[in-house]
Amino acid sequence: xxxxxxxRGCLAGPVVAAAVILPKDFKHPMLNDSKQLSEKxxxxxxxxxxxxxxxxxxxxxxxxxxxxxxxxxxxxxxxHRALDQIQKPFDSILVDGNRFKKYGETEHHCIIKGDGKYxxxxxxxxxxxxxxxxxxxxxxxxxxxxxxxxxxxxxxxxHRAAIKEFGVNSNHRRSFRLLxxxxxxxx
Numbered sequence: 370x371x372x373x374x375x376x377r378g379c380l381a382g383p384v385v386a387a388a389v390i391l392p393k394d395f396k397h398p399m400l401n402d403s404k405q406l407s408e409k410x411x412x413x414x415x416x417x418x419x420x421x422x423x424x425x426x427x428x429x430x431x432x433x434x435x436x437x438x439x440x441x442x443x444x445x446x447x448x449h450r451a452l453d454q455i456q457k458p459f460d461s462i463l464v465d466g467n468r469f470k471k472y473g474e475t476e477h478h479c480i481i482k483g484d485g486k487y488x489x490x491x492x493x494x495x496x497x498x499x500x501x502x503x504x505x506x507x508x509x510x511x512x513x514x515x516x517x518x519x520x521x522x523x524x525x526x527x528h529r530a531a532i533k534e535f536g537v538n539s540n541h542r543r544s545f546r547l548l549x550x551x552x553x554x555x556x
Contacts, residue, residue: 370459371489375497379522386447387496402484403498426454445470
């Protein structure tokens with residue numbers, strides 16, 4: 370079982386995690402850490418993963434929950450929500466990164482840069498990223514001034530300039546530093 374998340378460093382929107390079990394003999398020449406792939410390749414791989422995985426699920430923690438419990442705990446919760454949906458038995462979890470909150474009695478292993486080392490984690494990375502991107506593109510339609518279709522809520526110069534010009538909206542994470550310290554926002 371591989372687990373990964375997307376959206377931890379964003380200023381807006383949810384954190385999304387995926388859990389994936391691939392067949393033991395699964396191989397795909399494109400599959401890698403989602404950050405190393407183009408959007409087009411991620412979308413192609415999502416279809417392959419969903420068709421060929423033995424099991425997969427996606428867990429979401431919205432921006433309000435992130436503000437309540439902090440982004441690290443929200444990342445763990447999103448992973449647990451994904452794991453809760455898996456119907457196929459699994460005996461261990463490979464998690465991208467260096468920290469994880471124990472999931473019941475299931476053994477887990479934290480692997481730094483695991484999304485570039487293990488196909489199950491890479492597949493989870495792709496699903497988490499593409500599902501989160503879909504959410505941010507829908508939010509972009511409601512709030513095009515933040516350019517979320519392009520920046521997906523990450524703290525780009527354009528996103529921060531839009532926050533400075535238009536203020537925050539209900540999808541921004543209030544517990545995050547939305548602008549550099551020399552610029553202030555009144556909530």
